[in-house]
Amino acid sequence: MPDPLVIAHLTDPHLPLGTPRIGDLMGKRALSYANWLRRRRRLHRPEIAAAIVADLKAAEPDAIAMTGDLVNFSLESEFQAGAAWLRDLGPPELVGVIPGNHEGLTRGFTQRMMRHWAPYLSGDDGRPGFPWLRRRGPVALIGLSSAVATPPLMASGRVGAEQCAALDRILETTGREGLCRVILVHHAPTEMSIWRKALRDRAALVDVIQARGAELILHGHTHRADLSWIDTRSGRVPVIGAPSASMTPLPGHDQGAWRRLAIERASNGWHLTLTERRVTRVGTLENGAALHFALPGGMDAGAALAPSAASP
Numbered sequence: 067m068p069d070p071l072v073i074a075h076l077t078d079p080h081l082p083l084g085t086p087r088i089g090d091l092m093g094k095r096a097l098s099y100a101n102w103l104r105r106r107r108r109l110h111r112p113e114i115a116a117a118i119v120a121d122l123k124a125a126e127p128d129a130i131a132m133t134g135d136l137v138n139f140s141l142e143s144e145f146q147a148g149a150a151w152l153r154d155l156g157p158p159e160l161v162g163v164i165p166g167n168h169e170g171l172t173r174g175f176t177q178r179m180m181r182h183w184a185p186y187l188s189g190d191d192g193r194p195g196f197p198w199l200r201r202r203g204p205v206a207l208i209g210l211s212s213a214v215a216t217p218p219l220m221a222s223g224r225v226g227a228e229q230c231a232a233l234d235r236i237l238e239t240t241g242r243e244g245l246c247r248v249i250l251v252h253h254a255p256t257e258m259s260i261w262r263k264a265l266r267d268r269a270a271l272v273d274v275i276q277a278r279g280a281e282l283i284l285h286g287h288t289h290r291a292d293l294s295w296i297d298t299r300s301g302r303v304p305v306i307g308a309p310s311a312s313m314t315p316l317p318g319h320d321q322g323a324w325r326r327l328a329i330e331r332a333s334n335g336w337h338l339t340l341t342e343r344r345v346t347r348v349g350t351l352e353n354g355a356a357l358h359f360a361l362p363g364g365m366d367a368g369a370a371l372a373p374s375a376a377s378p
């Protein structure tokens with residue numbers, strides 16, 4: 067049997083890459099900056115993100131998935147500094163990025179983000195935009211954008227009809243190819259967040275996933291080790307959320323971590339072994355328990371809904 071394909075998942079590092087100037091502090095950005103000064107800057111620490119990145123790089127994964135909220139205020143200066151951070155993380159062929167609600171905090175973010183991160187927001191065709199598609203061995207990585215500028219106090223997301231239609235086509239093609247289809251999206255397409263932070267059109271996204279099938283969904287946004295499911299005709303698809311990659315180990319918060327996802331073919335579908343590498347109070351990294359998942363095996367794997375096959 068060939069070696070498993072290893073994906074490293076990290077999300078929501080909320081790096082301190084830039085400070086808004088007085089003129090930047092309008093509306094939503096002012097609220098976000100106040101929240102940063104009051105709370106977030108003590109929770110999200112760059113030294114923890116650095117330890118996590120060093121550990122991740124030493125593991126030499128086959129692909130790196132970064133599911134958003136690299137920045138805090140959607141400033142041009144943050145995107146510029148974020149590009150250097152991404153280059154340190156790895157080359158664009160290795161690192162696929164999707165934006166979160168903090169990239170999309172204010173209008174015009176797409177242009178600011180694309181100016182600096184385009185190669186990381188692209189598929190194998192080299193064209194920046196969403197959804198992007200990257201084939202890596204037996205795995206199809208599919209990156210969606212749920213980032214949209216929203217009113218103050220809202221952190222909701224939206225994928226939109228155009229991306230849903232493109233995703234439908236990609237899932238069909240890659241499903242026919244027999245690939246393990248892994249969808250990346252910042253906001254969970256399940257009910258993991260309160261309404262003002264939720265994916266507004268998740269029903270439309272779930273419709274596509276149920277119609278075409280998928281094997282795995284990875285998300286960020288909640289800063290928690292989350293697990294939910296979407297039932298499809300070919301089986302239950304795990305929807306897995308990861309903690310922030312910079313969170314200080316404090317009571318009440320999931321400590322900073324990245325996840326190692328090893329995917330290999332199984333007799334009926336795919337087998338996923340998920341190992342969390344989490345930061346300890348002394349700044350080292352340790353393994354969490356390995357979680358094992360039986361992933362669906364494509365649209366031909368079975369017509370009936372299969373029961374959950376996860377085990378701790």
Ligand SMILES: [Fe+2]
Nearest residue numbers: 078135166287
């Ligand atoms: Fe976040």
